[in-house]
Amino acid sequence: MSAATVQVRRVDYRDAADGAALVELLDAYAIDPMGGGQPLPPEVRATLCQRLAQVPLAASFIAWLGDEAVGLVNCFEGFSTFKARPLLNVHDIVVRPAHRARGVGQALLAAAERHAQERGCCKLTLEVLSGNARALRSYQRFGFAPYVLDPREGQALLMQKWL
Numbered sequence: 001m002s003a004a005t006v007q008v009r010r011v012d013y014r015d016a017a018d019g020a021a022l023v024e025l026l027d028a029y030a031i032d033p034m035g036g037g038q039p040l041p042p043e044v045r046a047t048l049c050q051r052l053a054q055v056p057l058a059a060s061f062i063a064w065l066g067d068e069a070v071g072l073v074n075c076f077e078g079f080s081t082f083k084a085r086p087l088l089n090v091h092d093i094v095v096r097p098a099h100r101a102r103g104v105g106q107a108l109l110a111a112a113e114r115h116a117q118e119r120g121c122c123k124l125t126l127e128v129l130s131g132n133a134r135a136l137r138s139y140q141r142f143g144f145a146p147y148v149l150d151p152r153e154g155q156a157l158l159m160q161k162w163l
Helices: 016-031 042-053 104-118 133-142
Strands: 007-010 058-065 068-080 085-095 124-126
Touching (some): 007 104, 016 058, 016 085, 058 104, 068 104, 085 104, 104 124, 104 133
Antiparallel strands (some): 058 068, 068 085
16 A cells, blocks of 8 residues: 555544544544553543534544545644744544554645645644654654754653643
8 A cells, every 4th residue: 555545535523424433543542552542431432523523723634545544633723922823733643553654644644734734834743652663753754853942951841731
């Protein structure tokens, strides 16, 4: 398989088939150790697409190989105060294990980049676990690099606080 045989299409959150594919792919990611190792809770599975449809700056893309959904990227637009322009954050990206290392992830990132360019975004951002060597290599191959303003001050770190 090459990236050319994969078709990447934007998700219509209100379409039942798109929604089912999105939830199944995201659940596969959630179950993976890199996604936390736990399935999506039933209430998330039941309401995710409806809630995403209410987020005006959300954009998701699914990679299809024929009628099989093999990859997903969920993105959310934010804003860069240093550039006074929007940015696009790649929030989730998943490729089914049988389709990894075949260009699916790169095709999904390309779809996110095209969307960002159409929206006038100044950059793409994402987070990745430091132990996810395969994903790190893929992101670097696509052109991502650690976030650094001044090398003497180090790299930016992602932090969270659950509410």
